[in-house]
Amino acid sequence: MKDDHSSPPACDCRESAPDGTGGPGRPPEQPCERALASYRRALVAGSLPREEVAGCLSALHLMVADRRSPGSMIPVPPETASYAALAPLREAVLERRRALRATRTTLAAFESLYADVYRLEQPELTRLSGEAVISKALEAGVAGCREEIRTAQPGGGRPEQALRVALERDLGNLRRGIRQRTVYQHTVRSDRATLAYIEQVGAAGAEIRTLAEVVDRVIVVDLDLAFVPFSDEPHEALCVRHPALVRFLARGFDEAWARAVPVRPERAPLRTPVVTSDLQRAILQAVVNGETDAAIARRIGMSRRSVAEHMRKVSDQLGSTSRAQLGYLVATSGLLDG
Numbered sequence: 001m002k003d004d005h006s007s008p009p010a011c012d013c014r015e016s017a018p019d020g021t022g023g024p025g026r027p028p029e030q031p032c033e034r035a036l037a038s039y040r041r042a043l044v045a046g047s048l049p050r051e052e053v054a055g056c057l058s059a060l061h062l063m064v065a066d067r068r069s070p071g072s073m074i075p076v077p078p079e080t081a082s083y084a085a086l087a088p089l090r091e092a093v094l095e096r097r098r099a100l101r102a103t104r105t106t107l108a109a110f111e112s113l114y115a116d117v118y119r120l121e122q123p124e125l126t127r128l129s130g131e132a133v134i135s136k137a138l139e140a141g142v143a144g145c146r147e148e149i150r151t152a153q154p155g156g157g158r159p160e161q162a163l164r165v166a167l168e169r170d171l172g173n174l175r176r177g178i179r180q181r182t183v184y185q186h187t188v189r190s191d192r193a194t195l196a197y198i199e200q201v202g203a204a205g206a207e208i209r210t211l212a213e214v215v216d217r218v219i220v221v222d223l224d225l226a227f228v229p230f231s232d233e234p235h236e237a238l239c240v241r242h243p244a245l246v247r248f249l250a251r252g253f254d255e256a257w258a259r260a261v262p263v264r265p266e267r268a269p270l271r272t273p274v275v276t277s278d279l280q281r282a283i284l285q286a287v288v289n290g291e292t293d294a295a296i297a298r299r300i301g302m303s304r305r306s307v308a309e310h311m312r313k314v315s316d317q318l319g320s321t322s323r324a325q326l327g328y329l330v331a332t333s334g335l336l337d338g
Contacts, residue, residue, distance in 0.1 A: 031056065039063070042075040061085045124242040131235045138219070138227060141239075142169060145221045148179040150253045154214040156301030157191025167197055174204040183253070183260050185301040186210045186279050198263055209260030212282035213299060220250045283310055287323075288331045
């Protein structure tokens with residue numbers, strides 16, 4: 001006589017735990033033919049001896065003990081069995097969700113603490129790509145200025161759209177008591193749009209000077225932050241926060257500032273002898289160095305036609321017949337002395 005409490009026969013079903021790890025007595029991933037056949041026999045017969053019931057049927061609550069007939073098990077409709085079979089899984093999912101929320105809440109407290117400790121620490125060098133990204137970074141940097149903004153702007157006159165944006169921003173900073181110093185190239189003195197901008201910000205307290213050449217664009221905010229071109233490609237910038245590099249850029253600006261000539265639009269003439277001499281010297285030195293008209297125009301912030309006209313006048317003055325001869329005559333004429 002068989003023991004009514006003996007284990008159910010082995011089943012070919014591939015069993016898995018609710019968490020997917022697998023384990024004996026767990027619901028299977030797929031039912032096997034033997035389990036399907038057993039369940040069919042139970043439905044037809046009304047019950048089966050316990051020893052003939054596959055373990056997966058018990059795990060799925062599709063077969064339960066028959067209270068009126070010890071040692072037998074009766075089939076349960078799948079819809080009814082699903083409540084008992086799925087309840088542990090639902091509870092496990094809910095528990096995981098509760099654990100997820102609790103972990104997020106805990107981490108949020110540490111994130112707040114971390115941000116509070118390191119809120120002032122930012123990358124010392126950050127590459128900025130795209131006009132919109134650079135504009136946002138500049139706005140944020142300038143808005144945080146406490147004392148002074150230094151700006152060097154090469155390339156001659158600036159586009160009117162850029163000047164309109166700069167005017168609103170700069171007037172706001174000047175009203176806050178921020179000192180603003182800007183170095184342009186001498187060629188802006190003949191650009192009406194840039195002169196109109198200079199007149200307005202100058203009346204509000206900005207200081208503007210010009211040089212024959214400005215090496216490259218740079219913006220220094222206090223002594224904490226600077227912006228410089230990342231490459232020769234447009235809309236590529238580098239945000240500098242390294243204290244030593246920012247000080248280096250500020251000192252370079254101050255040296256250029258000391259050599260620059262103030263711009264006072266309300267006073268005439270804008271083209272002073274010093275300005276004219278500076279432009280001539282820069283152009284003639286470039287000729288001696290063998291630079292082309294296009295390269296000189298780009299560096300001086302002047303049109304190529306203006307450079308060519310200046311070269312023609314100097315050639316006529318010195319009696320040169322070639323570019324090479326002109327360079328030699330300029331170098332030996334004494335025009336670059338003093």
